[in-house]
Structure formats: C-alpha cells, structure tokens
Ligand code: GDP
C-alpha cells in the first residue's frame with residue numbers, strides 16, 4: 001500500500017496548493033468524494049520511484065463550531081488514515097492561536113508529523129521560522145508550495161523510510177486467480193459476505209509471507225479454482241467474525257478497487273441507496289473496473305420490496321447498468337454462490353480479445369441498420385474498428401467527421417457492440433478517430 005500523507009492546517013495556509021503540486025504527476029488519480037468524505041480529497045503522486053497518496057482536508061481553524069467542526073472532523077479522520085502528517089502553517093501571517101490548538105491535538109497523536117512553514121518566498125527565512133519552534137512539533141521546514149520551492153526535497157525526506165515500489169506492479173502476493181474486491185460503505189455487510197465467500201467448503205490458503213506485506217489479499221479456492229479476495233474490511237487480521245471490524249477506510253477501498261479485477265459492490269436492501277453508494281460507484285466506473293452489484297440483507301423482505309429496490313437501482317444507477325444485479329443474504333448465505341458466475345463473466349468480458357475483422361463487421365452491420373447523420377451536407381463515415389485495450393475493453397472506431405458524431409449515435413453503437421459481443425459486467429470505452 002502507498003504511504004499516505006495527510007495535509008493538515010487551518011484554512012488558507014496553502015494545503016490545496018501543495019496537494020495540487022504533489023498530485024500533478026502522470027499517475028495522479030484524484031478521487032473526489034464530496035458525499036462520502038465531505039471535503040477530503042485523495043490523490044496519488046510519484047516521486048523518485050516512490051508512489052504515495054495525499055489527503056487534502058478542509059482545514060481546522062482551532063475554534064470549531066458548525067461547519068468548521070465538520071471540517072475539523074474530516075481532518076481528524078484524515079489523520080487517522082495517514083502514515084504521515086504534514087502540519088502546514090503560514091510563514092507570512094506568522095504563528096496563530098489556531099495553529100497552537102492544532103499542534104496540541106497533533107502532539108497527542110501518534111502519527112509521524114512534520115511542521116511545514118509555507119509561503120516563505122521572499123521572506124527572510126530565519127526570522128520567519130523562529131516563532132514556529134514553540135509549537136513543539138520539531139524543526140519547522142520552509143517551503144513555498146506555489147513555486148515548488150523545497151517541496152521535492154521535503155517529500156523525499158518524508159518518504160525516506162518507505163521502500164521503493166514499481167508503480168506498475170500491484171503490491172500483491174503473486175497469488176493467481178480472479179482478484180475480487182468486496183466494497184461498500186460501512187455496515188452493508190462486507191465482512192459478513194467475505195466470511196461467507198470464504199466459507200467452510202473453501203480452502204483458505206493463508207500465505208504467511210503475504211500477511212507481513214500489505215496484508216489485504218486472501219487467496220482461496222472454490223471448486224478447484226483459485227481466487228483472491230482483496231480485503232477492505234480487515235477480515236484477515238481478525239481471528240473471528242465477532243471481533244470488531246476495522247474502521248471504514250477510503251484509502252483501503254481505493255486500493256482494493258485498484259488491485260482487484262472485479263469489484264463486488266455491496267448495497268443494503270434495508271437502508272436503500274444513499275449518496276455514499278453513488279459516489280463509490282462513480283469511482284468504480286471512472287476506474288474502469290468490472291463490477292457485480294449485490295443487494296444484501298435480503299432475508300425477511302417481501303417480494304414487492306425487491307421490485308421497488310430494482311426500480312430504484314435502475315432509476316438512480318442507470319449509469320452502472322452494465323453490472324449484473326443479485327439479491328443476497330450474506331448472513332444466511334442465500335444466493336451468495338450465484339455471485340461467482342457473474343464474477344467470471346465480468347472478468348472474461350473485461351479481458352476479451354476481438355479481431356479487427358470481427359469488430360469492423362459489427363460496425364458495418366450497425367451502420368447499415370442505422371446510418372450516422374449528415375453534417376454540413378456530408379454523411380459521417382465510419383469505416384473500421386479495432387481493439388485498443390482490455391480491462392476495460394476499448395474499441396477504436398475510425399472514420400471521418402467523427403467529432404460531429406451525436407451522443408445518441410455513440411450510445412447506439414455502444415449498445416450494439418455490447419449486445420453482439422455479449423459483454424457483461426464491465427464498462428467499455430469507445431474512441432472515435434478521423435482520418436483523411
Ligand atoms: P488552503 O485553504 O490551506 O487549501 O490554502 P490554498 O492552497 O487555497 O492557498 C491559500 C492562498 O495562499 C492562495 O491564495 C494561494 O495562492 C496562496 N499560497 C499558497 N502557497 C503559497 C506560497 O507558497 N507562497 C505564496 N506567496 N502564496 C501561497
């Protein structure tokens with residue numbers, strides 16, 4: 001797992017400026033979960049071969065009431081999730097009572113904390129820093145986030161204790177089989193489902209070497225086939241189900257989505273769909289992950305409730321209609337086994353290869369059935385299609401004036417390809433290119 005750096009400090013000290021600078025690299029993938037985290041922002045960055053995750057927070061003003069209190073709560077949660085805290089203060093406005101209040105909080109926290117004095121551009125550094133020693137957080141470090149001054153050297157030092165990792169390789173235990181990520185907001189039944197999936201008839205191959213590493217992968221077998229569970233609920237570290245689940249962690253969820261082949265998103269039939277579900281799902285979608293939806297806690301509910309839930313999901317999750325939907329009870333094990341065929345299908349669809357010939361034929365048939373429109377008196381031409389990637393599958397369509405292709409026509413093509421290729425459980429991406 002990436003080392004996690006939380007940016008903490010009162011408003012206006014330059015946290016967002018530093019966040020943007022740290023997540024600007026090629027691999028930066030910014031997850032913004034307004035509903036899930038209020039104003040915590042997550043981003044990835046890479047420096048000198050080391051990858052990291054940064055959390056930006058709303059800020060703590062030290063005098064918390066109302067909205068500020070909510071922001072402070074966000075900061076506290078970010079600190080909780082982090083390995084390292086960068087406590088930012090403003091070198092221009094000098095030491096402030098709010099800074100002292102935050103320092104008091106950070107001193108009792110066990111996290112490795114760096115005191116970062118920002119906006120020292122054009123200041124006489126020595127005197128600008130002097131006051132901040134009394135915060136008792138250690139040596140103040142001077143940076144100018146807006147200009148990037150001293151930022152690289154600071155982050156290099158911060159990351160010193162963490163090992164280098166090839167950013168292209170997931171930090172897995174090398175276990176083979178489809179990697180399944182069980183995700184969802186707190187209390188929907190993830191741990192119960194994970195335990196159920198690992199139930200008695202499966203051989204759990206606990207890999208002790210793996211446990212000492214990122215410890216989020218659980219290899220197991222079902223009917224002679226290997227699978228790997230990517231564990232976000234901390235099930236592996238618990239001795240039994242009754243032990244308290246770990247706190248819901250966005251970081252772990254993001255990591256699991258990144259490292260799994262197929263995400264099983266758990267929804268709660270009893271509470272229905274809430275904002276948090278939509279935001280998580282949105283993230284799964286942007287990441288291009290194959291997906292299976294499991295509506296849990298189905299036990300004891302009436303049939304009408306099922307239709308109601310199905311309609312609500314269709315209405316509100318229309319954008320995820322590629323996913324197969326299951327109604328399960330993790331507690332009783334009902335329909336849990338049905339998830340596997342969907343997981344297999346989603347995995348196969350996501351990793352399919354199709355020949356250029358086949359794709360071009362599908363394109364020709366589709367165009368014949370239903371011509372693209374005329375633009376400025378010329379008909380849009382679509383000539384050829386080939387595959388541009390897998391997981392998710394990318395179809396590249398060549399023609400001319402493709403920039404003018406209406407959205408409705410793109411949807412028609414997407415649906416046609418999906419149907420003919422029998423793609424289920426994975427998003428598909430289309431790219432349109434115009435040639436001469
Ligand atoms: P946040 O509220 O802590 O996220 O602070 P922002 O990143 O929004 O920055 C607050 C203000 O400080 C903005 O106007 C920035 O342009 C400015 N600022 C940020 N970093 C620097 C810096 O290194 N030098 C100077 N002079 N201004 C900065």
Ligand code: GDP
Pocket residue numbers: 184185186187188189190191192193233245296297298299328329330331332
């Ligand atoms: P997590 O936070 O998503 O890992 O959720 P847990 O697995 O800890 O479950 C939260 C609560 O929901 C627990 O009290 C479970 O016993 C309960 N629960 C989980 N699955 C079911 C189910 O299928 N039916 C019912 N009725 N309750 C369930």
